[in-house]
Amino acid sequence: MAGKLMNAVQYTAYGGGPDGLQHVEVPVPTPSKDEVLLRLEAVSLNPFDWKVQKGMLRPFLPRKFPHIPASDVAGEVIEVGPGVKNFKPGDKVVAFTSRNGGGLADFAVTKESLTVARPPEVSAADVVGLPIAGLTAHQAVTQSAGINLDGSGKEANILVTAASGGVGHYAVQLAKRGNAHVTATCGARNIELVKSLGADEVLDYKTTDGAALNSPSGRKYDAVIHCANGIPWSTFEPNLSPNGKVIDITPGPTSLVTFALKKLTFSKKQLVPLVLIPKGENLQCLVNLVKEGKLKTVIDSKYPLDKAAEAWAKSIDGHATGKIIVEP
Missing domain, CATH: 3.40.50.720 (NAD(P)-binding Rossmann-like Domain)
Incomplete structure (x- = not known):
């Protein structure tokens, strides 16, 4: 995928809310050691995402501008970096990209340790809310x-x-x-x-x-x-x-x-x-519960990537029932 471009949503400064989001084409990221590259099928928004944009965690986050937000992702493994043992291209997964974001895009890289296999009978939307909200x-x-x-x-x-x-x-x-x-x-x-x-x-x-x-x-x-x-x-x-x-x-x-x-x-x-400490084994536990029908994700609404600003506004409004999902 080196040298290829992808669609992404980013912002270049603190503040601005939905109007501060920009649709851009940027290079597809390359997985480093112990990372996997995913083609994304679903991304979940969390209040954390727009709080970072507002500057509530400055100067720690974002680490640099421009910044592609969102950390809850689900999709298909496209490429694996050196040292990855548990995944191969074609695997369906759910993952936490880390607090550095990167999720509002066609592709994202995630750490193998925070990536979990998704059973074939479970859709991306069913599990994409688990990394932040479910683990919290x-x-x-x-x-x-x-x-x-x-x-x-x-x-x-x-x-x-x-x-x-x-x-x-x-x-x-x-x-x-x-x-x-x-x-x-x-x-x-x-x-x-x-x-x-x-x-x-x-x-x-x-x-x-x-x-x-x-x-x-x-x-x-x-x-x-x-x-x-x-x-x-x-x-x-x-x-x-x-x-x-x-x-x-x-x-x-x-x-x-x-x-x-x-x-x-x-x-x-x-x-x-409570300060969330995300752990792969806990995410696996939650995915297993979803597979067994013992835990479900309530979905408030779904938006395509080109309507990400509407999803962002809905999250800021604070009255969503369950999860707001963007589908690249």
């Missing part, structure tokens, strides 16, 4: 909340906020697999969907009880998988069990201050900031 939910449920996905262990009471969103809809399903009693919050239009994913109780976040996070059955939460924004610690605290914790998947300055204060005062109720 998996880490929150299994590591931060301590739930075993095989259902062993003590039953826990779990609250998932923004349960119809990208991370939330996976977290509901995984917590239920782990024998938890799941309370969830979402908008009124998504209540039946979230129930269908396994939630035992669903609250409309715009109602009084929903805003207060009150469990309809009066339960206190052992862990909150917090996927929403703008809920203060004072709302969580009275709803937590004596050793309850709030797992914040998008920790900001306020969360970090609360985390530090709770540690310094030896509080039994803790706020736990």
